Each structure stands twice: as structure tokens, then as C-alpha cells.
Amino acid sequence: MINLETPRKHRTLVDQAHQVAMNMLRPISRKYDREEHAYPQELDLLAAMIDGLSESGSAEGAGASGVRRDEAEDDSGGVRNGANLASVMSIAEMCWGDTGLLLSMPRQGLGNSAIASVATPEQQERYAGTWAAMAITEPSTGSDSASISTTARLDGDEYVINGEKIYVTSGERADSVVVWATLDKSLGRAAIKSFVVRKDNPGMKVERLEHKLGIRASDTAAITFTDCRVPAEDLLGSPEVDVKQGFAGAMATFDNTRPLVAAMAVGCARASLDLTRDLLEQAGVEIDYDRPAQVQSAAAATFLRLEADWEGAQLLTMQAAWMADNRRPNSLEASMAKAKAGRVGSDITLSCVQLAGSLGYSEVELLEKWSRDSKILDIFEGTQQIQLLIVARRLLGLTSAQLR
Numbered sequence: 075m076i077n078l079e080t081p082r083k084h085r086t087l088v089d090q091a092h093q094v095a096m097n098m099l100r101p102i103s104r105k106y107d108r109e110e111h112a113y114p115q116e117l118d119l120l121a122a123m124i125d126g127l128s129e130s131g132s133a134e135g136a137g138a139s140g141v142r143r144d145e146a147e148d149d150s151g152g153v154r155n156g157a158n159l160a161s162v163m164s165i166a167e168m169c170w171g172d173t174g175l176l177l178s179m180p181r182q183g184l185g186n187s188a189i190a191s192v193a194t195p196e197q198q199e200r201y202a203g204t205w206a207a208m209a210i211t212e213p214s215t216g217s218d219s220a221s222i223s224t225t226a227r228l229d230g231d232e233y234v235i236n237g238e239k240i241y242v243t244s245g246e247r248a249d250s251v252v253v254w255a256t257l258d259k260s261l262g263r264a265a266i267k268s269f270v271v272r273k274d275n276p277g278m279k280v281e282r283l284e285h286k287l288g289i290r291a292s293d294t295a296a297i298t299f300t301d302c303r304v305p306a307e308d309l310l311g312s313p314e315v316d317v318k319q320g321f322a323g324a325m326a327t328f329d330n331t332r333p334l335v336a337a338m339a340v341g342c343a344r345a346s347l348d349l350t351r352d353l354l355e356q357a358g359v360e361i362d363y364d365r366p367a368q369v370q371s372a373a374a375a376t377f378l379r380l381e382a383d384w385e386g387a388q389l390l391t392m393q394a395a396w397m398a399d400n401r402r403p404n405s406l407e408a409s410m411a412k413a414k415a416g417r418v419g420s421d422i423t424l425s426c427v428q429l430a431g432s433l434g435y436s437e438v439e440l441l442e443k444w445s446r447d448s449k450i451l452d453i454f455e456g457t458q459q460i461q462l463l464i465v466a467r468r469l470l471g472l473t474s475a476q477l478r
Contacts, residue, residue, distance in 0.1 A: 081155040084163060091164040094120065095171025100440075103172040106291035107443055111283050113247060114178055114291055121180040125203075156399035158330075162337035162391055169341030170348075173447045174291030176338065183244045184208040184455075185252035187334060188268055188327040192311040201270060207248035208331075209239035209297060216457075219254065220263035220474070224299065226255035226309075233269060233309060235277065235302040241454070245295025246280050249273055253299065257315060265315050268327070270308045277302025288446035329405050331455050332412040333394040339419030339451040340388050346426040346444050347381060353430050353439075373429055380422045387415035406468040413461035416452030423448040 080088055098120060106114050168176045176182075185206025193201065215222050224237025235255055245251060250272045257265040271278055277300055284294040306313070351361065359373050367375040390411040397404035423445040427434035434441040452458050467477050 080163065081159070083155060084160045087160055088163050088167055091167035092170065095168050099168065099171030099175045103175065103291075103440060103443070104437070106172075106175065108290075110285065110290040111293055113293075114175055117175065117179055121182075124179075125181070154399045155396070158333070158395040158398040159392065162333050162340075162395040165334055165337040166341035166344065166388075166391075169338045170345045172291065173338050173342050173444075173451070174289035177243055177289055177292035178247070180247075181205040183248050184331050184334075185248065185250070185270075187330045188252045189270070189310065191326045191330045192268065194311060197270075197307075197310060201250075204270075205244070205247070205249045206270065207242050207244040207251045207295075208327075209242045209245065209251050209253045211241045211454075212238060213240055218460075219456075220266065222254055222256060222266060223259070224253065224255040225259070226257055226267065226269060226304075228257070228306065229303075231306050232303045233306060235269065235271065235299045235304060238296070238298045240296045241284065242295045242297055243292055243454070245297050246283060246293045251278070251297065252310070257313075261315055267313070268310045269304050270310060271299070271302060271304055275302055275304070287449060288443070289450055325405065328456065329408045330398065332408040332461075333391055333398070333404075335451055335455045336387065336391040336394070336408075336411040336415035339415040339448060340384070340391055342444050342448045342451065343384050343387070343415075343419045343422040346423045346441055347377075347384060349439060349441060350377065350426040350429050350434075353433060376425065376429060380418075380425055383418040384422060387411070387418050390414050406465060409456070409461040409464040409468070412456060413458055413465065416461070417458055419448045420445075420452050 098116065102114065102116055106112060165176065168179075181203065183206050185208040186204070188208050189198065189201050189204075189206055210219050210222065212222055212224060222237075224235065224239065226233040226235045228234075233255075235253060237255060239245075239251075239253065242251065250270050253269045253271050254266060255269060257267055259265070279298050279300070281296045281298055284296065286294060354361065354373060354377065359371055361374045361377055362370060363378075367378045370378070390407065394404050394407040394411040397407055423441070427441050427445050430439065430441055433439050436442065456464070463477065466472075467474065470477065
């Protein structure tokens with residue numbers, strides 16, 4: 075049976091993540107928001123600490139273990155609270171400090187989750203220690219990842235990749251980039267595979283860094299691939315095109331990363347709620363959890379609604395991660411968590427700006443920054459609309475061709 079309290083085995087990790095967020099990330103949050111594209115050198119020490127804990131085996135959850143479709147559901151009757159649950163809980167705490175800085179953490183990129191999800195055991199060992207970004211979005215392809223046009227052509231024992239990717243998080247700083255490309259456009263989404271491309275590959279070029287509304291501490295790159303030759307062994311997972319399986323292999327990546335993004339929204343929203351509660355109390359607004367919202371002030375009633383929305387997002391996120399740890403199919407729950415957390419995260423941070431009045435809109439507090447940071451969490455890894463479409467397909471038992 076699922077228990078969504080913090081497991082005892084993870085409490086130390088969660089507490090440590092909160093301390094890091096409060097004492098290391100929060101103090102430099104405004105600095106790197108203003109100094110966009112400057113690399114946060116302070117993160118190198120933190121990354122070294124995480125690496126050391128991982129090597130000692132005492133930091134389960136430093137990176138998600140992945141949602142692997144090739145592993146059977148755990149029917150032993152036991153309950154596993156593993157690395158996926160630890161990851162979402164620690165990520166939420168880190169984003170309580172700063173979302174952009176969390177996304178800038180060395181060797182903790184979204185591409186690392188892709189590797190964890192679909193790489194072979196040999197590949198996982200070979201890529202251990204790499205910092206991998208993930209390149210999916212293209213200028214003509216937004217949320218419909220199945221329609222990507224970047225191509226990968228087999229030439230001897232190498233693949234030749236051609237195309238352009240945009241909005242690649244950590245695209246300049248990472249050691250490598252997990253690139254989604256199609257082996258054969260005529261075969262549709264079944265032919266889409268992911269490749270690990272090293273940054274020193276002469277066929278890959280970072281064209282520019284984007285100036286953004288939020289998460290400014292994180293670099294976001296546009297990258298082109300021109301006759302980029304990649305060893306065949308760097309295709310993640312199996313090179314076989316299984317039309318019956320379709321997009322399932324690629325979707326396994328999203329089953330892993332969407333709960334992580336939901337956790338980011340949960341953490342950022344929690345930071346806004348915590349600060350707003352303090353500001354309201356300083357202004358003399360009492361929030362009474364023992365009385366109905368309708369008999370309290372408008373500000374208190376609004377705050378209670380926001381907290382209820384936040385709790386729903388948190389529980390969905392933990393459920394999706396718990397199911398992954400216990401090898402249960404979680405595509406539906408991953409999309410539900412991402413949809414809920416992405417939407418209420420933006421709603422909560424913007425509402426907190428409004429509740430705090432002039433303090434919320436100014437740079438005196440971090441509320442305005444959190445409202446900017448949270449918006450991307452409702453967009454990348456699949457927009458709100460895409461998540462609701464996936465949820466509808468799963469619930470109704472319809473294919474993507476039947477429900478568009």
C-alpha cells in the first residue's frame with residue numbers, strides 16, 4: 075500500500091536538500107538571476123559533494139533511477155521507496171531554494187534521466203559521471219515530440235545526424251547532449267531514437283544562448299547538427315524499429331522526467347506559500363486552519379485554496395515516483411502530476427505576488443522571481459495541453475490517431 079509520508083530512509087536526504095537550498099541556493103538566487111548566462115561556480119562544490127555521496131552509496135536519489143519498461147512489475151507484495159521517490163522529494167526541496175540553479179547542477183541534467191530510462195546496462199556504465207542535456211524541441215516542432223524532423227542516417231558503424239534543436243537546457247555547459255532524431259520519417263514515431271552526442275563532436279554547434287523570462291541561472295541553447303557523426307554504440311537502447319511498440323521507448327523518458335519537473339513546480343510553489351504566509355502574518359492577516367475558509371478574510375481564504383491545490387500536486391507527484399520505484403506503469407500518473415503541478419505552480423506563484431501587493435511585485439522579495447521561474451515548468455517536458463491530451467487518451471483507451 076502506498077504511504078505518501080516521507081519515508082524514514084529518505085528523511086536525512088530531504089533534510090540535507092532543504093539545508094542546501096536555504097544556505098547555498100537561496101542566498102545566490104538573485105545574483106544569478108541578474109547575471110544571466112554566468113556559470114554559478116558555487117555549484118561545483120555542491121556537485122562534488124553529491125558525487126562523493128553517490129560513490130559511497132549513501133545518496134540514493136541524487137539522480138532518478140529511471141522508469142524502465144523492460145523490467146517487470148514488482149508483485150512480491152513488498153513496497154519499495156527508491157531513488158525516484160527520493161529524487162522528487164529532494165528536487166522539490168532544492169527548488170524551494172532556486173529552480174534555475176537546480177537545473178544548472180553538473181551531472182544532474184534531464185539528459186541523465188533519459189539515459190537512466192532507456193540506456194543498456196553497458197551504456198549506463200559507460201556514461202556514468204557524464205552531464206547530459208536533452209535536445210527534443212525544434213523550431214517547427216513544439217509539444218508534438220513525435221513529429222521531430224532531425225534525422226539520423228546509419229553510415230557504416232556511425233550515425234550521421236542533421237537538424238536543429240532549440241531550448242536545450244544546459245546545452246552549452248553539459249558534457250553531452252541526448253538528441254532525439256528519426257531513423258526513417260516514413261515509419262513515423264516508431265523510428266524516433268535518442269543519441270548521446272558529445273560536446274566536442276565537430277558536427278555539433280551551439281548557435282546561441284536564449285534570454286529568458288525565468289530560470290535565468292540555467293543556460294538554454296540553440297544547437298545545430300551538420301553531418302554530425304556519432305558512433306552507433308551511442309544510440310540509446312535498441313536500434314531496432316518496432317512499429318508495434320511505436321513511441322513507447324521514447325515515452326519511457328517522459329515517464330521519468332515529468333515527475334521530476336512536477337517536483338520542481340511543487341518546490342517553487344512551496345517557497346512562495348511559505349514566504350507569503352509570513353508576509354500575511356506580519357500584516358495582521360490570520361490564517362486559521364480550524365475554521366472554514368468562507369468565514370475568514372479574503373486573503374486567508376485565497377491562501378487556503380492555494381495550499382489545497384499545492385497538496386494535490388504534491389501527492390500526485392509522489393504517487394508517480396512511487397509507482398516508478400515499484401515498477402508499475404506510470405505514464406498516466408506522470409502526465410497527471412505534470413499537468414496538475416505545472417498549472418497550480420504558476421497559479422500559486424502569481425497569486426502570491428498579488429497577495430503580497432507591492433512587496434510581491436518588487437525585487438525586495440523573491441516572489442516576483444518565483445512567478446517568472448514557475449512558468450517554464452508548465453511548458454517544458456510537454457505543455458499543459460499535451461498532458462491533458464495524454465491523460466484523456468489513457469482514460470478513454472484511445473490512440474493518438476483517434477484523439478488529437
